[in-house]
Amino acid sequence: MELSRRDILASMAAAGATQVAARPSAASVAQRAADPFGVLVDLTACIGCRKCEWACNQVNHLPAVPVQAFEDASVFASLRRPDASHYTVVNRFPGAGEDDKPVFVKAQCMHCDDPACCSACIVSALEKQPDGAVTYTAWRCMGCRYCMVVCPFQVPAYEYFNATTPQVRKCTFCHERISQEGKLPACVEICPPQCLTFGRRSELLALAHRRIAGGSGRYTDHVYGESEVGGTSWLYLSGIEFSELGFPVLGDAAPPRLTESLQHGVFKDFIPPLALFGALTAIVRLFRPDGEKPPAGEGRQP
Amino acid sequence: MSAAVPIWVAALLASAPASAALSTNPVPTPAAASQTECSRCHTCPEPSNQAPCLTACPRLALSAVLSPDLGPDVVILDELEDLYVPVRFDHKKHAVMAGMSKGCGTCHHFTPPNAPHPACKNCHPVGEPKSDLAKPGLKGAYHRRCLGCHREWDRETTCEICHEKRKGGPLGGTATKACDHTHFAPLVLKDLILFPTSFAVGDIVPFHHRNHSQRYERNCTECHRQERCTRCHVDNGEVLHPMGGTEAASLHDTCFRCHDGNRCKTCHGRDPAALFSHADTGWPLKAYHASLPCRSCHAGPGAFRKLDPRCTTCHEKALGLSRFDHAVTGVALDKAHRQLDCDVCHTNGLGSPPRCDSCHDDGRTYDRSRGFTPAKSP
Numbered sequence: 001m002e003l004s005r006r007d008i009l010a011s012m013a014a015a016g017a018t019q020v021a022a023r024p025s026a027a028s029v030a031q032r033a034a035d036p037f038g039v040l041v042d043l044t045a046c047i048g049c050r051k052c053e054w055a056c057n058q059v060n061h062l063p064a065v066p067v068q069a070f071e072d073a074s075v076f077a078s079l080r081r082p083d084a085s086h087y088t089v090v091n092r093f094p095g096a097g098e099d100d101k102p103v104f105v106k107a108q109c110m111h112c113d114d115p116a117c118c119s120a121c122i123v124s125a126l127e128k129q130p131d132g133a134v135t136y137t138a139w140r141c142m143g144c145r146y147c148m149v150v151c152p153f154q155v156p157a158y159e160y161f162n163a164t165t166p167q168v169r170k171c172t173f174c175h176e177r178i179s180q181e182g183k184l185p186a187c188v189e190i191c192p193p194q195c196l197t198f199g200r201r202s203e204l205l206a207l208a209h210r211r212i213a214g215g216s217g218r219y220t221d222h223v224y225g226e227s228e229v230g231g232t233s234w235l236y237l238s239g240i241e242f243s244e245l246g247f248p249v250l251g252d253a254a255p256p257r258l259t260e261s262l263q264h265g266v267f268k269d270f271i272p273p274l275a276l277f278g279a280l281t282a283i284v285r286l287f288r289p290d291g292e293k294p295p296a297g298e299g300r301q302p
Numbered sequence: 303m304s305a306a307v308p309i310w311v312a313a314l315l316a317s318a319p320a321s322a323a324l325s326t327n328p329v330p331t332p333a334a335a336s337q338t339e340c341s342r343c344h345t346c347p348e349p350s351n352q353a354p355c356l357t358a359c360p361r362l363a364l365s366a367v368l369s370p371d372l373g374p375d376v377v378i379l380d381e382l383e384d385l386y387v388p389v390r391f392d393h394k395k396h397a398v399m400a401g402m403s404k405g406c407g408t409c410h411h412f413t414p415p416n417a418p419h420p421a422c423k424n425c426h427p428v429g430e431p432k433s434d435l436a437k438p439g440l441k442g443a444y445h446r447r448c449l450g451c452h453r454e455w456d457r458e459t460t461c462e463i464c465h466e467k468r469k470g471g472p473l474g475g476t477a478t479k480a481c482d483h484t485h486f487a488p489l490v491l492k493d494l495i496l497f498p499t500s501f502a503v504g505d506i507v508p509f510h511h512r513n514h515s516q517r518y519e520r521n522c523t524e525c526h527r528q529e530r531c532t533r534c535h536v537d538n539g540e541v542l543h544p545m546g547g548t549e550a551a552s553l554h555d556t557c558f559r560c561h562d563g564n565r566c567k568t569c570h571g572r573d574p575a576a577l578f579s580h581a582d583t584g585w586p587l588k589a590y591h592a593s594l595p596c597r598s599c600h601a602g603p604g605a606f607r608k609l610d611p612r613c614t615t616c617h618e619k620a621l622g623l624s625r626f627d628h629a630v631t632g633v634a635l636d637k638a639h640r641q642l643d644c645d646v647c648h649t650n651g652l653g654s655p656p657r658c659d660s661c662h663d664d665g666r667t668y669d670r671s672r673g674f675t676p677a678k679s680p
Contacts, residue, residue, distance in 0.1 A: 040435075047449055047459040067473055073460070101453050192461070193449060194442025199435045207435050 036113070036132030037178055038201035038233040039188055040208055041106060043245070044218050045195035048076065048090055048104035052187035052196070056088050056108075059174060059186035079246065082108055084157040084169040088187060096240045103238070105245050106187070106196075109134060109155045109171035110225060111233035112254070117147035117156060119256035125168070132201065132233040133173035141168060152229050152250055173233070201233055208237055230254030343414075370397030373419075381428055382441055385473050386465035409447050422447075491515060494574060497553065504571015513577065518596055518606070525556050560605035585611050590631065636674055 054070040056062070063085045076092035088108035095101050111134050118126045118134060125141035128134050147156045147168060159166040174185035178198075183189070188196040197204060208223045224242045225232035228250045236242065243249055266272055340347075346355040373393050380388035400408040410419045426443040438446060452458055467475020497507040514520050557569065580587045591599075599616055600606040609615050628635045633655075639647070647656040658666050668674055 045446060047445075047453065049459065049461060071460075101457065192441060193445040194438045197435055203435055210436065 035200045035202050036130065036233055037173075037198065038111075038132055038204050038235055039185065040197040040199070040204040041234065041236045042195040042197070042211075043103055043105060043236060043238040045193045046090070046104040046106065047193055048073070048092055048102070049192060050075075050090050051190045051192060052088055052106055053086065053090060055186040055190040056171075057086075059177070060087060060172065062086070080107075082155055082157060082170065084159045084161075084167075087169065087171040091246060093245050096244075103240065103245055105247075107153075107155075107246075108187075108234070109173070110153050111171075111173050112152075112229055113231040113233065114229070114254035114256055116150040116152060116229070116255040116259075119260055120146040120150040122146070129175060129179070131173075131175065131179040133175040133178070134170075135172060135175050136168055136170065138165075138167045143168075150255060152248060152255065201231075201235070204235055208235060211237060227252040230257070370394050373397055379444065381423060382444070383468075385468060385471055386461070386475070387468050389464050391464075408451070496574065499570060501566065501570045503567060506571065506574075507569045508572055508574035510577065520560075524559070562605070583608070632670060633668060634673060639674070 050070045054067060057065060057070075065085075076090075079091055080086070080089040082089055088106055090104050090106050093103045093105060095103055111128075111132055113128075115126065115128055115134050118124075118128050121141075122144070123140045123142055125137050126134060126147055127137070143158075143166060145156075145158055145168070148154075148158060156168045156170045158168055174183070177183040178185060184198050185196075188198045197207065199207075205223060205226060208226075212219045212221050212223070218239055219237050220239065220241060222238070222242060224236040224238070224247055225234055230253065236247070238245060340349070344355050346353070349355050371394075375392075375394045377391045377393045378388050379391055396409075397406075400406065406413070406419070412425070413419050422443045423440050426438060426440045428440045448464065449459060452463065467473040469475055491512045493510065493512045495509045495511055497509060499505050499507055514525075515522065561568070580592075596606055599609060628640075647661065648654065649656065649660065658668060666674065
């Protein structure tokens with residue numbers, strides 16, 4: 001059987017459409033996770049001890065770094081981002097007043113409710129789990145790094161040092177610990193002042209609003225992550241504006257709602273492609289000179 | 303300096319084991335007992351022993367005020383030892399310090415009536431998981447209590463200010479026993495501080511620090527508000543200037559809390575040797591008055607305010623005439639004279655001593671050693 005170029009393209013399109021239809025979209029997983037886990041970070045209580053970084057390093061078997069490195073406060077001199085060897089980092093920001101105490105901000109994957117990385121991942125290596133975690137399956141990953149491009153928080157990192165089997169690395173939310181072992185995420189477990197609170201996201205939101213309304217005056221009236229990019233599993237409370245603490249100012253809409261509606265809309269019920277090709281056919285027929293027939297035996301050499 | 307520390311000071315972390323807890327039943331202040339509404343702790347109108355319907359955490363609803371002497375001197379915090387060895391907490395020292403600001407409630411944010419301060423672990427559980435997300439576990443409660451102040455006062459949040467690493471532990475420690483060294487050198491008050499200023503009329507402002515804190519009995523925190531410990535106490539014993547630099551604005555604000563009516567030259571260019579004399583106020587202190595603490599007459603909080611110079615300002619209104627012991631004037635009244643009203647003898651005001659012969663024409667006198675002498679025989 002001989003296949004023309006047109007036949008091959010047509011079969012590929014059909015296969016792609018089947019795969020898209022068979023894959024549950026990221027949004028539907030998030031909706032099924034009715035009340036995922038989350039962590040509420042109280043920035044007013046963080047002391048910048050970096051014990052969370054150390055615990056994360058231990059639990060995730062990240063590259064061995066001497067424990068003294070986590071006691072070194074000189075790292076606060078420059079702003080750090082999570083990378084392939086550090087799933088979480090603590091940064092220091094100046095406080096509100098001239099003589100006010102500094103604010104320490106722990107950064108890690110926010111585990112969005114409707115993650116852009118999962119939407120962008122064409123091989124489902126990144127998935128939103130019902131427990132709230134956005135997990136990564138290394139064997140599926142083909143290394144396109146779209147996840148790194150789309151992440152609103154610039155979290156996923158790549159093992160550029162690994163020439164043969166590089167992976168995308170980021171906070172796992174200690175997925176196995178919280179969903180199978182009944183434990184807390186390592187960072188939450190070790191935090192000395194317990195400024196990290198682990199629980200159901202709805203309960204954490206209620207707690208956050210109770211604290212804001214508590215009249216202590218410690219908090220700005222904003223729970224970061226409640227609505228940003230459609231909501232995140234990690235939530236933050238702060239005493240000063242989040243924009244002063246390196247948090248990106250983001251809208252309430254989840255990025256996949258825009259990109260997926262555009263991309264899926266192009267193929268909606270196969271109507272737009274039919275309409276497009278129908279219109280093209282009509283145009284071609286309209287401008288074809290009368291009486292001209294396609295030559296018999298087109299594409300074949302005598 | 304001791305006078306600057308109020309007697310009513312409380313205990314800090316109620317982490318003491320039962321044996322170290324207060325031996326006597328503390329008595330909440332009348333204010334705490336009378337001003338507390340039932341609804342602060344109970345959610346239903348008629349609580350009972352069986353159904354007390356307590357609120358989750360009546361935070362700061364009640365806080366008894368106790369003497370630091372009632373609490374333990376030192377508490378060893380060992381419920382959570384893991385990466386570090388147990389913490390030796392100098393309870394008494396902290397209790398005395400707490401008394402300079404907010405008292406017991408600085409740390410003991412909840413104390414039921416007629417009970418000793420509860421231990422932190424009574425409410426804050428040692429382990430996970432937490433049933434009540436809003437309530438920190440014991441680890442969080444300890445750290446937040448301690449660091450809440452240490453972050454403010456000495457800006458020190460490294461673990462080692464309280465903890466020593468366990469020997470051979472994951473943190474690679476070498477310590478084997480709890481820390482017991484004193485972090486700070488004792489505070490030494492300077493007698494005189496000369497503040498340089500740019501004021502043309504007088505560029506030096508002499509400040510008699512010891513007089514302010516001891517003679518005038520000012521509490522440290524009246525001037526040193528929102529200070530860090532390390533501003534005064536440093537490891538090498540050097541005493542830093544703690545008033546937030548020598549900016550005119552900050553110093554003026556501090557001095558003006560009391561000296562709000564003074565002219566510039568009261569401080570600027572003043573002779574450092576010229577100490578305050580009460581005679582400058584138009585009321586020279588003599589005899590008994592000179593030995594009194596300032597607060598005996600200038601009562602009330604804050605700055606010393608000018609008093610009405612009449613004797614009755616204190617001796618009638620404030621002290622009550624009946625409580626006035628006339629002997630402090632050097633003249634002990636006998637029974638006959640005590641019956642009289644003051645102005646019978648003090649015809650020219652209470653400040654001027656009367657003469658015996660204004661009433662008695664028989665030549666009698668008063669003698670300090672013998673009292674009123676009888677009339678001389680003619």
